Amino acid sequence: MEPSKDFVSIVRENVRAYGNRRYFTFVTEEKGRGRSYREEDLGFGDLDRKARALAVHLHALGIQDRAVLLLYPEGLDFLTGFLGCLYARVIAVPAPFPDLDAGRSERTRRIIDDADIRWILTDTAHREMLEGWLTDAGLAGRVRCLATDAGVDADPGEWTMPRYGPDRPAFLQYTSGSTSAPKGVVVSHGNLLCNAEEIRCRIEGGPDTIGVGWVPHYHDMGLIGQVLQPLYLGCRYVFLSPITFIKRPVLWLELITRHRATITLAPNFGYELILRRVTDAQLAGLDLASLRIAKNGAEPVLAGTLERMVERFGAVGFRRETWMPCYGMAETTLLVAAAPLGTGPVIREFDFEALTRNEAVPLTRDGERADAEVPFRNGAGGLHGHGMRRLVSSGRPVTLDVRVVDPGSRAVLPEGRVGEIWVGGGSVARGYWARSDETRETFQAVTAEGLGPYLRTGDLGFVAGGELYVTGRIKDMIIVNGHNIYAHDLEEAARAAHPGARTTAAFALDAPLPDGAAAGPQQVIIVQEVSPAAAGERGLAELASLTRDAVARAFGLPSLSVVLSGRGAVRRTTSGKIQRRLTRQAFLDGKIKQLAGDLEPDVAALGRVSA
Incomplete structure (x- = not known):
């Protein structure tokens, strides 16, 4: 694919090439029918038509280049809302649907204030409830709701594609707030294109790729991996809501089996959940041999999880080589590094005491220094007593410039030294929405040697043998006796x-x-x-x-x-x-x-x- 093209043009090319022969499938539980599930398809052609109609409507509202909040339950309506915003050159802001009944809406209110939201896109089923909340919150009149599944009456044929520049904001990805208040990461059209190509190269994806997943659409892994990447590749994707997955975890594996999926992705806890909850009886109907890639990222990847998955599900086709540990974040659009396709994970043992001093010293199983990778073995955890720590490599960057830097002196560190991970390149976002000081500190860092600008990730890690190892967050570090x-x-x-x-x-x-x-x-x-x-x-x-x-x-x-x-x-x-x-x-x-x-x-x- 030509890197100079904008993302919308690539989506439109795939629409013309495949029409409804490429589609998204959303899986829901049928109420009152026990463990019965319904699959609903939305073809690229129909999605494109709905998105163009919504774009015409949004253009008529005069909100081009403004931020619009997308509050949808998991499902196909979100796809129309998000793509319609891209088509209209409106800045989409995906966010989790607020739990209004429980009073947990503070995060939503902060996003509305931070991004100066005037419109909320949602579905008919939730519009009235949201409007009631806006009234109670004193936001009625300032913020309005549009139900995109019924409130749009426009001719898609009237749509004309806006002009997109690489630096123009495509959407805001609000950070999860695991260590601080959520901030809006400004992802540009250029960022989106660059990271989509990074992912395509690493997974070697194309129109024949078939994905299955359950990561929520407001999460960067879910939005990029399960919504935008299929549109970029022109491939099929099957997804379900996280709640449906948690209620019956084996459904994830059943869908991989049924649709002959080639790729899936999840944080480590998702794989741990199926290890705990999938029974021996449920294994009988599974066939995971079609999987080429199982991405594991968004939180620490545990060696024991990788090994137990192979041990438990190897009999139904899950292979060691399927694993693709990866590392990324909203500030880099998504992917920074991942294991090369078909190589499986690199797991090594390091001296625990040395790591506490910010030195990465590889060990053999008997405690001697070594440079070789530890053999993949089933059943072992990540920690071995007091003297050893097992770490899973996050792989290697595709084209991004990744450095390990001393967070105090800002000196670039050599292999084997632990420091802050800094990232440069086209996937690094423009900054935080309306936060110039934090943008300058986080996104425009320069090393002591004058190299830059780089993104300061806030993550600690090191490089060994060309592999990137992430050891933890700076803000979560606990210092004991130095x-x-x-x-x-x-x-x-x-x-x-x-x-x-x-x-x-x-x-x-x-x-x-x-x-x-x-x-x-x-x-x-x-x-x-x-x-x-x-x-x-x-x-x-x-x-x-x-x-x-x-x-x-x-x-x-x-x-x-x-x-x-x-x-x-x-x-x-x-x-x-x-x-x-x-x-x-x-x-x-x-x-x-x-x-x-x-x-x-x-x-x-x-x-x-x-x-």
């Missing part, structure tokens, strides 16, 4: 301590604390959701002590507190990422209900958990 410990390493060790463990969040209590409590950064807290039934004869109190002992021993922590709680204690973003800072705040505010715990005296004295 050593750097990554929160997700603590969480992985805690989850591995007992079978009843579920979602886990680790954080430090930084001084000063409320009420003058003298707990410093060495006071580490683990909040773990747990199923009481899984405790069995041991009881939850014993599980809390077991978790504390296992984690403290593995990391040499002088003090550690464990709180076991029910579902919902650990705060998560709308895309499922753990919000450690919000969980920490909930703990300090006494909003976490403790089922059992093993707390340090200073932490117990705070009285911040409820019984």
